[in-house]
Amino acid sequence: MLYHLFDWLENFDVPGARLAQYVSFRAALSLIFALLISTVFGNKIIRKLQQLQIGETIRELGLEGQFQKRGTPTMGGIIIIISILIPALLFARLDNVYIWLMIGTTLFLGALGFLDDYIKVFKKNKAGLPGKYKVFAQVALGLVMGLVLYLSPAVVIKENIEVRHKGTIENVHFSESETKSTKTTIPFVKNNNFDYAEVIPLKGEAKTIGGWIVFVLMTIFIVTMTSNCVNLTDGLDGLASGSSAIVGVVLGIFAYVSSHIGMASYLNIMFIPGAEELTVFAMAFVGATLGFLWNNAYPAQVFMGDTGSLTLGGIIAVFAIIIRKELLLPILCGVFIAEGLSVIIQVFYFKYTKHRYGTGKRIFKMTPLHHHFQKPGNAGIDAKLQHPLAPIPESKITIRFWLIGLLLAVITIATLKMR
Template identity: 70%
Template sequence: MLYYLFQYLDQLDFPGAGMFKYISFRSGLALILSLFISTIIGKRIIDKLQYLQIGEIIRDLGLEGQMSKKGTPTMGGIIIIIAIIIPCLLVGKLENIYMILMLVTTLWLGTLGFLDDYIKVFKKDKEGLHGKFKIIGQVGLGLIVGLTLYLSPNVVIRENVLIKDANNQEVVGYMPENIKSTQTTIPFLKNNNFDYADLVSFMGDHAQTAGWIIFVLVTIFIVTAVSNGANLTDGLDGLATGSSAIIGVTLGILAYLSGHIAYASYLNIMYIPGTEELVVFASAFIGATIGFLWYNAYPAQVFMGDTGSLTLGGIIAVFAIIIHKELLIPILCGIFLVEELSVMIQVAYFRFTKRKYGEGKRIFKMTPLHHHFQKPGNAGIIALIQKPFRPVPESKIVVRFWIIGIILAVITIVTLKMR
């Protein structure tokens, strides 16, 4: 809204109004606004949650310090959502299709997570929203995002190609026209564009249409997987929040590079017009998560609940898909991936051993993986991996996971040049 006001004032030669034309200025403003909202206004929301006695329901899992968290205000993801939405509405270009998709994603999954938390807290049902309804909501969002990217005429790329210059040296050039494409960036390979349509090249003239169908299915899968991964990671104070902030910084950098033709050319990646506006959204996202971390860091004064964790995961997934970097998610979101895989492996192994030996066995002492480090080894838990034998303090687990997240973020950016 402020963007359009100052755009009008700039036409009237109002001093300083032209600053709103610059992504860097609006991104910085979005970061400051989101930090202010999540810290100052966030404190009032936390006090309100405490007054309404909206506290976390804790199951005794035998983890050190776990029961001390009982009654800590939950549904704090509302703070993150407000701190993202308001700055974007104020300083973002609201006609930008990518900004619209990100705002829809935030509200959609925020509502889904809110319903889950509401049932847990107010209906006293520890299971929350039934799993099938969560999946329907996630699949529905993936379908909306995938079809919008397919149908919108504003969603285009300019393909990067290697050409010979006057000295017969290979340089990066771009096709003369913007096109709609199912191409995406793959790491480590020199010819780094992969087209989903190539998977169905045998379909001839219909390959491109079939490629879009595959793209929509991939979008649905990624949105569901990453949002659930973030949800599983949200088990220790500050873990999901800090990890998401690190990922947000990386995605913001990738969006800026993809939306700037000179930088895209240097890195030999496709140029995606309009994605530079996502830097404003990324800045609001970073500010919201860091501001929330002020209260969510150990010992937490508030939990985000599914209202926050589902939203953070969905934002990350859709953002990566929009900038055609979804195949980098296994590296960038390695923490989420490992947490999710640990649960899947644990359940599969338990069922297999129970069917074969009549008694279920475990690989980890407890899942998701972060809880494995909280459990003492050889404490009556039959698990293949008993180390560490002494429980690791919660704050140390979180910081170590953050460090791993930073390393993965650096690797993600470096992969664009490592080929």
């Protein structure tokens, strides 16, 4: 919004109006504003939640200090959503299709999470919105996002083309025309590109259409998986918000280099016109999650609830798909995926052992994974699977997961040069 205002003011030679042309300047303002909104106005929202008695319902899980959280306001994801949307609307170009995709994702999943929290808090239904409805909504979002990326004429790339001499890359240039493409970035291979159409054993137009079908299906899977994994990670004070901030920084870097023709050439990745505006959104995302930590860090004064966690996961997924870095998410979002996989493995193994031996067994003391380290173990026959026997303090678990997230973030960035 302000970009267009300053663009108009530049016609009258207003001092400083030209600064709005620089993405780096607008991204910095976006981060600062998001940080201020989530900290300053976040306190007012927390007090309002307390007045409405929107407190978290605590189940008996046998975890140390869990009942100290009883009555802590939930639905704090509202703070994150507001802190993302206001800076994005103020500082991003509103004629950019990618910005509207991100705004749509934020609003849709924010509303879905809010409905889930509303049922839990006001309807006193601990289960919240039935899982099948949440999955259906996530699948619908993935379908819409995939189709928009397929159908919109504004969604194009310039493919990176290697110039080789005796097997050595001497230069990387880009095709002159902007094209629709089903290609994405893949780590640890020479060309850094992977075309979804390659998995279709057809030729010509049928192969192209098949590639887009696979692309849309992948979009649905990634949006659903990532959103649910972040949702499962939101179990310790500051864990989901801090981990999301780390991911947001990396995605912002990727958006910037993907839209900078010189950097894209150096890194040998496709050039995505218009993706630079996503840097502004990414910095709003980082500012909002870091600002939320002001009140969410241990001991938390507010929980984000599904209003926040479903939204954060969806934003990460859609953002990565837009900049064609979704196949890097297993590395970048390793903490989130480990949390989700721990639940899947636990349920599968329990059902398998119950069917085969008549008694269900567990691999983890409790899932998601962070609760395994938080819950005391019982020495005995299954002592090996109970490690560590002594519970680890919540704050230490959170910081260790952050450190792992930082390490994975560095590795993810490094993969662009590891071929």
